[in-house]
Amino acid sequence: MLSDVEDAVAALSNEFGERYVLVGKLGGGYQTGAYQLLRSDGYRAVLKLWHAPRPLDHAQQTARLVELARLAGWRTPAWLHTGTTSTGHPYEVQEFVVGEHRAQLDGDTLDRLLELNAKQADLHPATTQDWSAYAWDVVFNDRDGMLTDLAACSPEGRHLADAMLGACASALDLSLPTSDLVSGVFSLENILFDEAGNPVVIDVEAIGKGTRAFDLAVLYSRPEVYAHDSGLDRRLRAAADAVAGPEVFSVCLAAEIIGIAYFSLRYWPADVPALCQHRRLLFV
Secondary structure (H helix, E strand, O other): HHHHHHHHHHHHHHHOOEEEEEEEEEOOOOOEEEEEEOOOOEEEEEEEOOOOOOOHHHHHHHHHHHHHHHHHOOOOOOOOEEEOOOOOEEEEEEOOOOOOOOOOEHHHHHHHHHHHHHOOOOOOOOOEHHHHHHHHHHHHHOOOHHHHHHHOOHHHHHHHHHHHHHHHHHOOOOOOOOOEEEOOOHHHHHEEEEOOOOEEOOOOOOOOOEHHHHHHHHHHHOHEEEEEOHHHHHHHHHHHHHHHHHHHHHHHHHHHHHHHHHHHHHHHHHHHHHHHHHHHHOOO
16 A cells, blocks of 8 residues: 555656655544645645545546535535556545544534535535435345345344334335435544534545435434433434435434444454444434
8 A cells, every 4th residue: 555655646746746745644544544745835735545446537526526515615625636546546635634533422513513414405416426325225225235244243233133124114115315415424533623613524535425314324323422411312313304304314324334334344343243232222
C-alpha cells in the first residue's frame, strides 16, 4: 500500500503540477486509510486510496456527488484531485479539515446531525451507487450471504436475524426511495466537528443515492453512543421514521446491522454474539 501512496504523490506532480510531501498516515481506517500531505506552500491535504482497483470514472462520479452535496450546504471536505495509481487504484486528494470527533450523542449533536441530514433530501444524485437497492438486497436477497452467515454464527445471530426479518416483513411490497443523497457512513466515527461545532462528514467514497433514512439508520445502529436514559434514541427514531416511514427505516436499519455483523465476523468474531444480543433490542 505504501508504494501506491508514493505512486499517487508522484502522480500529483506529474499530472497536476502539485508538489506534495507525504507527512504520514492519519489514524483510523480498516480498509483504505488516509494520509496527510503538505504542499510546498504550506497547504495541508488528505490523500485517500481506494482499497480495490476501479475505473477512474467511478472516482470522478463520486467527486461530482461531493460537489453537489457541498453546493446544497452538506458539509464534507472538498475533493481537489482524483487519479489512478499505476496499479489501477483510484485515489483522491481532499482538503484537510480541522475538527474533533465526539464520542457520545448529546442533544446539541443530534440537532446538528438531523439538520445536516435534512440537506440530503431530494438532491436526485446521478450515480450508480444505490443505497436503497443495497439495503433491499441485503435484507430480502441475502446479498453476499451476509444474512446467512449472521444467522449461522451463533444462537444470538439466529435470534437477531429472525427479529430483523420479522420487523421488515411488512416492507416486502414497498419501494425504497432513491431521490436523496446518502453517504452510507453517517456515524460519529466518520464525522468531525469544527471549531463552531458544525459537523463535517468524512470518508464519503461510497456516497450515492437512496433514502437519507439509511444514514439515520447508520447513526441509530450505534446505541452505545447515546447518553444513558437521555431519550435521544427515541428522538432519533422518530425523526428517522418520519423521513420515509417506519417500514423503510426498518429495512435500512436491518441492512446496516447485518453489514456491521458481517464486518465484525471478519475482524472480531468473538465479539459478535454480544453485538447480536445488543442490536436485537433495536427491533423489540
